[in-house]
Amino acid sequence: MALIETKCTNCGASINVDNGKEYGFCTYCGTKFIVEKTINNTYNNVTNVYNIQNANATPSGSFTKDGYYKFLIDKSTFERTALISLAKNPETPRNIFEADFIKPNAFFQEYWKIEQEITANWSASIGYYREETYVKYTAEIHPHQLGRPDVTKKQGVDSTTRRIPENQTRTVTDWSPLTGKLNIKTSVFLNISGKNINDISEISSLINSNLPLFESEENTIEGITIPSQRPLAERELNALKIKADEELSRQWKACKPGDTQKNFSATMKADSIKITRYFVPFYITNYSYNNALYSVSSNAVKLQMQQTFPKISESANYAKAQVKKALIPVYIFLALFCACILCGVIANAIGASEIFYNIFIYIGAISLIALTVFAIIYMFKYDKVKQKTQRNILNDKLSALNEVLLSRGLASYEEHTK
Numbered sequence: 036m037a038l039i040e041t042k043c044t045n046c047g048a049s050i051n052v053d054n055g056k057e058y059g060f061c062t063y064c065g066t067k068f069i070v071e072k073t074i075n076n077t078y079n080n081v082t083n084v085y086n087i088q089n090a091n092a093t094p095s096g097s098f099t100k101d102g103y104y105k106f107l108i109d110k111s112t113f114e115r116t117a118l119i120s121l122a123k124n125p126e127t128p129r130n131i132f133e134a135d136f137i138k139p140n141a142f143f144q145e146y147w148k149i150e151q152e153i154t155a156n157w158s159a160s161i162g163y164y165r166e167e168t169y170v171k172y173t174a175e176i177h178p179h180q181l182g183r184p185d186v187t188k189k190q191g192v193d194s195t196t197r198r199i200p201e202n203q204t205r206t207v208t209d210w211s212p213l214t215g216k217l218n219i220k221t222s223v224f225l226n227i228s229g230k231n232i233n234d235i236s237e238i239s240s241l242i243n244s245n246l247p248l249f250e251s252e253e254n255t256i257e258g259i260t261i262p263s264q265r266p267l268a269e270r271e272l273n274a275l276k277i278k279a280d281e282e283l284s285r286q287w288k289a290c291k292p293g294d295t296q297k298n299f300s301a302t303m304k305a306d307s308i309k310i311t312r313y314f315v316p317f318y319i320t321n322y323s324y325n326n327a328l329y330s331v332s333s334n335a336v337k338l339q340m341q342q343t344f345p346k347i348s349e350s351a352n353y354a355k356a357q358v359k360k361a362l363i364p365v366y367i368f369l370a371l372f373c374a375c376i377l378c379g380v381i382a383n384a385i386g387a388s389e390i391f392y393n394i395f396i397y398i399g400a401i402s403l404i405a406l407t408v409f410a411i412i413y414m415f416k417y418d419k420v421k422q423k424t425q426r427n428i429l430n431d432k433l434s435a436l437n438e439v440l441l442s443r444g445l446a447s448y449e450e451h452t453k
Contacts, residue, residue, distance in 0.1 A: 161293035375399030
């Protein structure tokens, strides 16, 4: 026998039925029902199932005029700032400037702002709650059965009881089909160039700022060739569909009619897709360190450095090595303390002279005090050693930085730490 939780088709109460039987009775209202039909009625009416189909999105969309930003930062300023950022990064190694740096390269990064207008035709079953009165039967035990421990007052149908009707009130749902239409407007902002060298949110903020934007109808901007327009690819269409699904879900939840809903489905059709291409100027410089390639990049409108670099925490490693030396006295006094306590216990157990017992206790107490002092020193020394090491490494990197800057004809960097 397998019991399945379902709902009574008459009163809506939750009941457990045996799916191996053809018929059953509701234990609340006594209604006879077909088991298979009751189970299917419960599990086929799943609430708020979204069956969204994105259809007929225009493959190419319509392009507006391309917009681009001019190089507001020159190449030498970027190069100098990139080298300084590597020097001041606490995670770069002390000898970072032994790397082989390549001269910066200028290029335009392509971004698309895609705006779409969609018509979504939807259908759903809408439910409205209402109160209704129904008859509920209560079983009453025959007088001659009172006092029997195996008989209790219960609800339902039983051969040993008589059924007494009672009027009860319950909430039921009236379902009716409904269709409608939603007008959806969404936009997505995508990095089209495929070079993940920047935070796209920063570029989105840049484009939404009041900086001057220039239009271009040529295939070159400031001597740099830009790609020609192309149809929407699968990546862009997927991004549009996800955004449309999110907006459809939001609008549907905001305007849902009735008291409850189920079996929601919608078909979306893209009425228009407008594409604006933005070209943002960038600089990138690559460098090789220990046979691995790294880079520093930034847009040439506002300096926002993005780095890939070898992560070698020299200061932390050095601090750990120094602190390990400081731990040696801690280990010595800890061992001495434990030995004194053990010897004292042994001396007391074998009945040795009290003077020996007291000597061990005094030495143990002194060891405990020394252990506490060195433990406190250890707690403070790590951070101090690490900070001092970081300052020394930074000064070494800044000295090497100035040599590199001078060799490249760039202004030196004067900051030093104390």
